[in-house]
Amino acid sequence: MSPRFAYSDLVALSEAVLVKAGLPAEPAASVAAGLVEADLLGHTTHGLALLADYVEELDNGTMERKGWPDVVADHGAVATWDARRLPGVWTTRLAVEEATRRAAMYGLGAIAVRRSHHIACLAAFLEAPARAGMLVLIYSSDPSDAHVAPFGGLTPVMTPNPIAAGIPAEPDPILIDVSTSITTAAMCGRVGAAGGRLAGAWIKDSHGNTTDDPAAFKAGGSILPIGGLDHGHKGYGLSLMVEAMTQGLGGYGRADAPREWGAGVLVLALSPAAFGGLDGFTRQTGWLAEACRASRVPEGAPRVRLPGEAALGRKRQALAHGVVLHDGIAEHLSWLAARFALPALVPLAD
């Protein structure tokens, strides 16, 4: 049986590592909680797997340690921040809090964040505001990198550009977190390192042929937008929309040729209470969720799930019985604990 770890032990160790690496207490606590939340939800490429990378960025000075985001513009229901490469998991949480505060006042609110550092797992920000009755959307792109070619083209121009939405519903919120490309560079890296193949022909090689070989991506290929060769103009359009809503509204992006790992981010919060009412909202989303769950399926197939349903189930399980980490992550944490002379992580007794 895989070792299981206590949620609070994982957060405490990660927080202590980040403090030792030079972060003040508040961002360290926020980043630690955000990364562990991703592992709880099963987004294991975007959780504690990133902690060693974040420490390296702090070591290199490419992740800023001190201070707060600068306010570039502030106008009614919206603001634009320069995050100055402070930890993105923390600044995104601040942006969610500020956008929801403005949504409570104006019906909706938005914070555009330029020069964010990496923001990890978008779904990890959504459960709390959704349970508090707020519809929060997060859009993200990385102007320092290019993995996805425009439909019909071969030159990568965009990143996987996710769209996430936390939708209030009973008994649990619907948590959507989808990249506008079929897969991500992180997944290609993980599968490639294990010598495997992707679950579909999601890469276009440098000649325009599709393949499931993740190595073709590094060798001058690109990740296909959702819809692939068949209807990838849709993923391409959605990906352009995310670029405009993040780098466009933030006023900083590819045109500035940034070279360091980071993100442009838009957080948009809408308050159902200010529209047709929160009860009216959850009446519709509850009906919809039930209709999806009740959908007929082919004989022998599992019932239909809602986005986030499996993730929230995993989280409940992990909080009750301990967190099982993806291969290699516990070793990473041991290495970080040893480096900073912190007590080693102890698995829960079986």
Add this chain to the structure above:
Amino acid sequence: MSPRFAYSDLVALSEAVLVKAGLPAEPAASVAAGLVEADLLGHTTHGLALLADYVEELDNGTMERKGWPDVVADHGAVATWDARRLPGVWTTRLAVEEATRRAAMYGLGAIAVRRSHHIACLAAFLEAPARAGMLVLIYSSDPSDAHVAPFGGLTPVMTPNPIAAGIPAEPDPILIDVSTSITTAAMCGRVGAAGGRLAGAWIKDSHGNTTDDPAAFKAGGSILPIGGLDHGHKGYGLSLMVEAMTQGLGGYGRADAPREWGAGVLVLALSPAAFGGLDGFTRQTGWLAEACRASRVPEGAPRVRLPGEAALGRKRQALAHGVVLHDGIAEHLSWLAARFALPALVPLAD
């Protein structure tokens, strides 16, 4: 050579038809201009092809003739309207105007519209605000119908649920208008009536097998979400998001079991000037558009296009040299002109 018609003749005839069918002058003019705009842009299933259907709805009393949308809620930057089944092309234009007015004041604005009638072509609303420097998004769903099954299921629950965005850029805006399903009921109907096959296996039949036969959709099948069987959980998630943003925020939808053709709509306007500045915005979108156009393509393949680029080219061409209508539409218009004793449409001289 196909007959060509003057833009102004098409708008004048359509407007006169709608007035004869009982609409006041303002909604008649707005609907006529909106439908012809769709044909100019090449969205021929969602333009004048709908005029006879709209007249039928006016005849039946299922499209409301008189008055204005009721304001259900009004709170800061957002409002919720009950369109009372007034013509959706008109009420959506009103919602775009009101959302952009609020965005100019608060940085962003949103109008949720319940009990809208059909809104036709979403892209047709976007060029004018984008040229005026406003980023406008439109989301739409039809709670009276179900064509798209949730990922893994067989029972249709959702409609094609489009997302549209008009993005300010130089020299022309980027106009995105994509359904979150691979194709639409209108396209299945058109291809099926012509005895043809879809361009891909975009239908799931009642047993869960995919097919390009549009007849399988009517025979208990469903339209696949974008991503299909391979990665359709992404289209499914985006489609649920559109349901929540339209019927959820509007507080009226499937839970109310409406039976008449219509829509739930959300119009969201964001003012780049209130974020990082309009110049900063178009600097990023211009760079992005140029990078997409410059993308390397396979030998002999056409260069990459931006969404809306071909449509705006068609529109320029049609305004300069006349509008070529899709098969059958001129006959529809002749029939409507005859019914209402209006002068027949005369093609332009070659």
